[in-house]
Amino acid sequence: MARKTTRAAPPGPAFAHPDDWRESAGRSRLEVIFDEQATLGALFGQFDANLVQLENRLGVYIAARGNKAVIEGSEDGVGRARDVLLKMHERLQTGAELDAGSIDAMITMSNEPTLEGIVTGDAAGPPIMIRTRKKTIVPRTLMQAEYMRQLASHELIFALGPAGTGKTYVAVAQAVSQLITGSVQRLILSRPAVEAGEKLGFLPGDMKEKVDPYLRPLYDALYDCMPPEQVERRLAAGEIEVAPIAFMRGRTLADAFVILDEAQNTTREQMKMFLTRFGQNSRMVVCGDPKQVDIPGGIAMSGLADAVGRLEGIEGIGITRFTVGDVVRHPIVGRIVEAYEGPGA
Numbered sequence: 095m096a097r098k099t100t101r102a103a104p105p106g107p108a109f110a111h112p113d114d115w116r117e118s119a120g121r122s123r124l125e126v127i128f129d130e131q132a133t134l135g136a137l138f139g140q141f142d143a144n145l146v147q148l149e150n151r152l153g154v155y156i157a158a159r160g161n162k163a164v165i166e167g168s169e170d171g172v173g174r175a176r177d178v179l180l181k182m183h184e185r186l187q188t189g190a191e192l193d194a195g196s197i198d199a200m201i202t203m204s205n206e207p208t209l210e211g212i213v214t215g216d217a218a219g220p221p222i223m224i225r226t227r228k229k230t231i232v233p234r235t236l237m238q239a240e241y242m243r244q245l246a247s248h249e250l251i252f253a254l255g256p257a258g259t260g261k262t263y264v265a266v267a268q269a270v271s272q273l274i275t276g277s278v279q280r281l282i283l284s285r286p287a288v289e290a291g292e293k294l295g296f297l298p299g300d301m302k303e304k305v306d307p308y309l310r311p312l313y314d315a316l317y318d319c320m321p322p323e324q325v326e327r328r329l330a331a332g333e334i335e336v337a338p339i340a341f342m343r344g345r346t347l348a349d350a351f352v353i354l355d356e357a358q359n360t361t362r363e364q365m366k367m368f369l370t371r372f373g374q375n376s377r378m379v380v381c382g383d384p385k386q387v388d389i390p391g392g393i394a395m396s397g398l399a400d401a402v403g404r405l406e407g408i409e410g411i412g413i414t415r416f417t418v419g420d421v422v423r424h425p426i427v428g429r430i431v432e433a434y435e436g437p438g439a
Contacts, residue, residue: 152171178201190232237415244412
């Protein structure tokens with residue numbers, strides 16, 4: 095199997111002793127053997143692209159030979175590469191997808207002391223994952239793992255942090271999972287149409303056509319978790335509703351999973367109105383980035399910051415704070431966010 099790689103093969107004989115270490119001039123070698131060979135094509139990637147990604151990130155060399163992978167490099171790099179390879183293999187065995195983004199996230203998590211158990215769970219509980227009709231979502235960072243735990247155990251969750259951390263996407267996946275299993279009867283997705291402001295009247299079409307462009311990220315997450323025909327059918331039946339926050343006024347949202355996205359652009363009054371819509375057998379997730387407030391008119395404090403300040407510590411309410419280190423989109427997104435939030439920002 096030919097491999098396109100930017101790294102030259104190291105000198106020395108092939109390492110042929112499974113699950114053992116050898117030290118030579120400050121370098122280590124380790125051989126990993128996979129019993130399940132059916133997934134090796136997806137594990138190594140086309141032209142061993144996944145192995146090349148590990149090599150470039152961890153500074154190691156990996157030779158794939160049949161059902162074996164021989165890793166050479168520094169002791170730390172070799173150990174992390176082994177851990178990530180095993181996690182990649184476990185992920186494929188659960189039926190989850192393996193792509194460059196998920197591999198990059200596992201490499202990042204491999205530097206954390208609690209990597210073990212993130213995907214597969216531990217003795218304290220079941221595996222941490224969300225199953226939908228189209229895919230199985232597993233946490234890509236330690237904070238996402240905590241977020242998933244809160245989604246499963248709390249009635250009201252605030253998810254705070256920069257773009258690309260999976261705040262809304264994971265919440266939509268959890269909502270879709272509960273809708274499919276019947277634990278809730280409705281899924282309601284909302285965001286403030288702040289970008290439209292007073293210009294809505296100048297846009298063509300009816301009210302739905304005017305506000306839909308601002309709700310598109312929510313639709314995208316839905317279609318990624320459910321087949322298109324099911325999304326359309328449930329939208330038509332009213333089981334799924336996507337609407338601006340203004341449409342929530344005067345309602346009681348019972349038996350529903352309710353998500354408010356871009357919550358930093360709500361006023362205090364809007365946030366109070368939204369939170370008090372909470373009904374029986376409901377769950378609410380409020381997502382937003384406190385550093386990206388776009389409320390027009392010189393509002394002193396967003397409704398999100400005000401609500402978190404008032405409600406933190408109250409029983410039944412969970413708060414997850416993501417950082418730039420939790421960005422799970424393309425690695426350059428994390429660097430961009432860090433550049434904008436760093437010194438001189």
